[in-house]
Amino acid sequence: MIYNSPECLPSLIFDFIIVGEGTAGSVLANRLTEIPYYQDLVIEAGPNNEGVLNSIVPGLAVNLANSIFDWNFTTTPQAGLNGRSVEFQRGHVLGGSSSVNGMVYTRGSSSDYDRFARITGEPSWSWNALQPYVRKHEGFVPPVDGRNPAGEFDSRFHGFLGPIHTTFAALLSPSINTRILAASRQLQADFSFNLDMNSGTPLGTGWHQSTTGNGERSGAATGYLPSNVRARPNLHILVNTRVTRILQTPGHHGFVMTSAEFTTGNNQQFPRRVLTASKEVILSAGSIGTPHILLHLGIGDENELAKVGIHPVLHLPGVGKNPTDHPLFVVGSVLNITDDADFWGDLSTNATLEAEALQLWNKNKTGPLAVFRRFDQIVWARVAQFILPNGVDPSSGPNSAHYELALEGSATSIASGSSIVSPASRGSVSLATNNPFDAPLIDPAYYSAASRPGHRERVYPPPLINNPSNAFLEDFLRNTSSSNAHAIGTAAMFPVDASWGVVNPDLLLKKARGLRVVDASVYPFVPCAHTQASVYIIAERAADIVKAAWAA
Numbered sequence: 001m002i003y004n005s006p007e008c009l010p011s012l013i014f015d016f017i018i019v020g021e022g023t024a025g026s027v028l029a030n031r032l033t034e035i036p037y038y039q040d041l042v043i044e045a046g047p048n049n050e051g052v053l054n055s056i057v058p059g060l061a062v063n064l065a066n067s068i069f070d071w072n073f074t075t076t077p078q079a080g081l082n083g084r085s086v087e088f089q090r091g092h093v094l095g096g097s098s099s100v101n102g103m104v105y106t107r108g109s110s111s112d113y114d115r116f117a118r119i120t121g122e123p124s125w126s127w128n129a130l131q132p133y134v135r136k137h138e139g140f141v142p143p144v145d146g147r148n149p150a151g152e153f154d155s156r157f158h159g160f161l162g163p164i165h166t167t168f169a170a171l172l173s174p175s176i177n178t179r180i181l182a183a184s185r186q187l188q189a190d191f192s193f194n195l196d197m198n199s200g201t202p203l204g205t206g207w208h209q210s211t212t213g214n215g216e217r218s219g220a221a222t223g224y225l226p227s228n229v230r231a232r233p234n235l236h237i238l239v240n241t242r243v244t245r246i247l248q249t250p251g252h253h254g255f256v257m258t259s260a261e262f263t264t265g266n267n268q269q270f271p272r273r274v275l276t277a278s279k280e281v282i283l284s285a286g287s288i289g290t291p292h293i294l295l296h297l298g299i300g301d302e303n304e305l306a307k308v309g310i311h312p313v314l315h316l317p318g319v320g321k322n323p324t325d326h327p328l329f330v331v332g333s334v335l336n337i338t339d340d341a342d343f344w345g346d347l348s349t350n351a352t353l354e355a356e357a358l359q360l361w362n363k364n365k366t367g368p369l370a371v372f373r374r375f376d377q378i379v380w381a382r383v384a385q386f387i388l389p390n391g392v393d394p395s396s397g398p399n400s401a402h403y404e405l406a407l408e409g410s411a412t413s414i415a416s417g418s419s420i421v422s423p424a425s426r427g428s429v430s431l432a433t434n435n436p437f438d439a440p441l442i443d444p445a446y447y448s449a450a451s452r453p454g455h456r457e458r459v460y461p462p463p464l465i466n467n468p469s470n471a472f473l474e475d476f477l478r479n480t481s482s483s484n485a486h487a488i489g490t491a492a493m494f495p496v497d498a499s500w501g502v503v504n505p506d507l508l509l510k511k512a513r514g515l516r517v518v519d520a521s522v523y524p525f526v527p528c529a530h531t532q533a534s535v536y537i538i539a540e541r542a543a544d545i546v547k548a549a550w551a552a
């Protein structure tokens with residue numbers, strides 16, 4: 001049941017309080033309420049996702065930026081981007097970032113997960129051990145244009161019964177696809193065809209899989225919270241309500257954090273209320289929201305907290321440190337394909353065509369709005385050892401990518417959304433003030449560790465030049481890169497006895513009891529992937545960890 005006000009809540013006694021019903025929070029809300037005698041309260045700052053057309057229709061997702069469904073964050077000025085600040089989108093709605101994201105479905109490499117296991121000393125975070133969760137969240141469905149997906153993916157690596165639909169985009173530019181696949185055959189090596197980039201080895205050129213199904217976005221709020229789950233008598237979802245702090249619960253020995261302070265207001269003047277969980281508070285507020293809440297409750301670097309007037313209650317200097325994001329830039333070329341009519345080619349600039357596309361989507365959920373962008377192939381590749389900063393490889397292993405090219409084409413142009421996917425740079429999330437309604441300082445520190453651009457390409461928009469110098473390319477990257485919205489790592493898990501890190505491998509906050517973190521912030525390294533799949537994986541496993549901890 002969804003509530004807009006705490007006054008309407010039927011019960012004030014809950015086993016679990018989940019903070020943030022985003023990608024991970026929705027998984028937990030579903031899985032924990034499978035146990036009928038658990039009463040779960042979920043507190044989400046954003047509104048309900050139901051009926052939000054821009055979220056439902058994949059091709060309209062671009063309209064969600066800078067809306068009420070976005071936290072509207074901006075980074076601090078980035079030295080690596082020649083002093084520019086860039087937008088830093090985060091979902092502010094049920095389903096969180098999975099309700100606003102680009103729906104690309106990629107899991108990363110097996111060595112990404114094996115590195116999590118190695119770093120945390122916990123083998124159950126390895127690729128092989130996680131296989132049940134890799135499949136559990138996924139429900140692969142046929143593409144919306146009805147074609148047979150054989151030859152475009154390997155069914156052995158997919159789940160077919162899970163709540164998150166995945167599939168291929170409807171082919172909009174078949175002649176581009178033919179040419180890209182022909183180029184991959186011709187070039188081989190780094191660009192060889194890879195039947196399934198979600199097998200654990202992403203490298204090569206392969207078909208783009210997305211979290212859509214039947215022409216609609218499939219996100220955590222639609223997949224994990226369909227109406228029958230929302231109707232469960234033990235699930236209580238409070239929307240438009242912000243958690244300001246987690247509080248120490250009186251009457252216990254030690255450091256027990258099971259109370260959440262929240263408000264339906266949007267500034268310090270509004271009254272706040274406190275509810276206490278009888279078992280745990282689970283922080284799933286994402287890689288910005290989670291450290292923001294932890295820092296406001298006085299958990300972080302005690303010196304930094306004191307500087308903004310917050311009384312430190314627990315010295316955990318890793319909170320907010322280590323955010324790692326993928327910088328994104330676009331490289332493109334003009335094309336002149338004459339054997340492709342490309343009916344929808346001018347969609348983004350032609351209002352009549354756009355109206356026609358929406359009519360088609362409304363009729364049978366097909367057409368160009370049934371996909372987010374016009375891209376069918378992605379390349380994942382590595383750079384030569386000598387290009388790496390100081391010769392040190394920041395990727396998790398030889399089957400991991402250093403960069404990604406998401407190829408988007410029409411008859412007249414091809415563009416590559418290019419990302420550095422194993423970045424060496426690490427930033428920070430910190431507090432500007434002690435007011436929880438003020439946005440945190442988000443510093444992803446893009447390109448702060450890189451010294452040379454990763455690869456050479458013709459660049460577009462103009463000037464088009466054939467032999468750009470390294471200095472030109474470096475300036476191009478610094479002047480045009482933005483966030484690919486994949487930040488992780490701000491409450492990273494490390495071994496139980498480690499002096500660094502924020503949570504233990506069971507995701508419980510270090511040096512405390514009663515508070516667990518389950519979201520993208522717990523990964524100590526960013527996978528070489530768009531990050532939602534790894535969040536579904538971690539959240540599914542976390543649900544089992546929680547159930548086991550309370551012996552359900």
Ligand SMILES: Cc1cc2nc3c(=O)[nH]c(=O)nc-3n(C[C@H](O)[C@H](O)[C@H](O)COP(=O)(O)OP(=O)(O)OC[C@H]3O[C@@H](n4cnc5c(N)ncnc54)[C@H](O)[C@@H]3O)c2cc1C
Nearest residue numbers: 020022023024045096097102103104243286289520530532
């Ligand atoms: C614009 C965009 C495009 C992306 N594109 C892709 C893509 O194509 N493919 C891909 O794999 N990944 C993509 N990602 C990344 C991926 O969506 C995220 O990594 C993942 O969804 C994060 O999940 P999470 O549970 O950690 O956080 P979120 O899903 O962001 O959930 C956090 C939730 O907590 C809520 N919250 C925060 N603070 C508070 C508070 N104080 N009180 C109450 N609630 C709070 C938020 O409103 C939100 O609902 C994209 C992300 C964005 C933003």
